[in-house]
Amino acid sequence: MTIKIKTGDVREGMYLDAPVYSKTGLLAIARGTQLEERHITFLKKEGIREVEISVKPVTDEFSNELKEKEGNEIYRLLREEMNLAIKNSIAHYSDILDINKESHKAINNLFREVTSKRHLLDCLFDIKSIDTFTYRHSINVMVISLLIGAAMGLSEQDYFSLGMGALFHDIGKMKVPKEILFSDSVLSEEDKRVIERHTVNGYEILIRLPDIAEEAALVALQHHERVDGTGYPHKKIKEDIHLYSHIVGIADTFEAMTSERNYRRGFNPAEIIEFLMANSGVLFDEYVTKALLVGVSIYRIGSVVQLNNNECGVVMRANPNLPSRPVLRIIFDRYQLRVRRPVIVDLATSENTTLSIVRVFG
Numbered sequence: 001m002t003i004k005i006k007t008g009d010v011r012e013g014m015y016l017d018a019p020v021y022s023k024t025g026l027l028a029i030a031r032g033t034q035l036e037e038r039h040i041t042f043l044k045k046e047g048i049r050e051v052e053i054s055v056k057p058v059t060d061e062f063s064n065e066l067k068e069k070e071g072n073e074i075y076r077l078l079r080e081e082m083n084l085a086i087k088n089s090i091a092h093y094s095d096i097l098d099i100n101k102e103s104h105k106a107i108n109n110l111f112r113e114v115t116s117k118r119h120l121l122d123c124l125f126d127i128k129s130i131d132t133f134t135y136r137h138s139i140n141v142m143v144i145s146l147l148i149g150a151a152m153g154l155s156e157q158d159y160f161s162l163g164m165g166a167l168f169h170d171i172g173k174m175k176v177p178k179e180i181l182f183s184d185s186v187l188s189e190e191d192k193r194v195i196e197r198h199t200v201n202g203y204e205i206l207i208r209l210p211d212i213a214e215e216a217a218l219v220a221l222q223h224h225e226r227v228d229g230t231g232y233p234h235k236k237i238k239e240d241i242h243l244y245s246h247i248v249g250i251a252d253t254f255e256a257m258t259s260e261r262n263y264r265r266g267f268n269p270a271e272i273i274e275f276l277m278a279n280s281g282v283l284f285d286e287y288v289t290k291a292l293l294v295g296v297s298i299y300r301i302g303s304v305v306q307l308n309n310n311e312c313g314v315v316m317r318a319n320p321n322l323p324s325r326p327v328l329r330i331i332f333d334r335y336q337l338r339v340r341r342p343v344i345v346d347l348a349t350s351e352n353t354t355l356s357i358v359r360v361f362g
């Protein structure tokens with residue numbers, strides 16, 4: 001029996017009897033889908049007022065065939081979306097291509113593996129059900145982690161397990177109540193413990209999946225552990241934390257600092273470098289911290305910066321061994337007048353040791 005009801009009256013376990021499309025016209029939920037909380041949340045966010053539902057599964061032959069086609073379309077769109085998100089992330093965090101050939105290869109291999117397995121694609125859907133920010137964050141952390149791995153000279157198998165762990169490191173958040181996870185108020189100690197539980201939740205989800213190595217599942221469990229034992233959930237110290245977890249832990253922090261939040265702008269690259277260096281050996285492993293500063297672009301090519309002599313320039317390229325001192329093309333002199341001839345300044349050279357970046361625009 002098919003009935004049309006208001007979205008507010010939809011409950012988990014009901015079956016969708018007509019496909020739902022997003023505002024852009026793409027298929028969002030296929031006909032015959034048994035609705036879960038994430039589906040209902042999507043319907044409300046999209047402003048869909050009513051849907052056609054059935055209390056029983058749609059079992060006729062035509063419906064099953066249509067459901068399969070619509071389901072395949074959803075997975076195809078997710079593959080395309082993930083591919084684009086990865087390319088954007090690589091462009092954002094990787095400017096030193098000769099260092100990162102292996103990490104780029106590893107990212108492509110990982111993409112093919114994840115998008116060829118339905119259960120891994122379902123894990124991506126689970127991450128998207130948390131919110132779009134967590135989904136983008138997870139892809140960025142995967143890319144950053146593999147760039148760090150490249151700078152450390154990890155093996156091909158290391159890349160694969162590291163990448164899997166990084167991509168799904170926050171999957172346990174799907175079990176955290178939304179009112180706690182997205183709360184704007186000060187959290188109680190009990191609510192903090194609930195959020196911290198996402199690390200254990202993530203491990204329990206991943207350890208049961210095929211194609212996920214135990215080391216990758218450990219990333220979900222340990223990515224908030226810190227060298228000095230102040231992390232969670234088990235307050236482990238440096239020697240007891242897996243290398244992948246060290247890498248993803250700092251990648252997670254770095255990505256969060258570079259990204260804008262509703263309540264703050266992203267941190268200035270100089271502030272990020274200062275924070276990472278100050279906490280190298282305290283919160284983060286020294287070797288991993290150095291690898292991040294070498295393998296990941298701190299100052300994006302094309303970003304505009306101001307020097308301590310008041311000149312402004314555009315970042316042309318990074319210096320692999322001195323990521324905080326890129327090569328600039330000066331566009332405004334110290335009096336803020338446009339320069340007539342191109343002036344190239346390499347902050348890594350000895351004659352420019354007195355110069356430093358004090359501000360980043362945009």
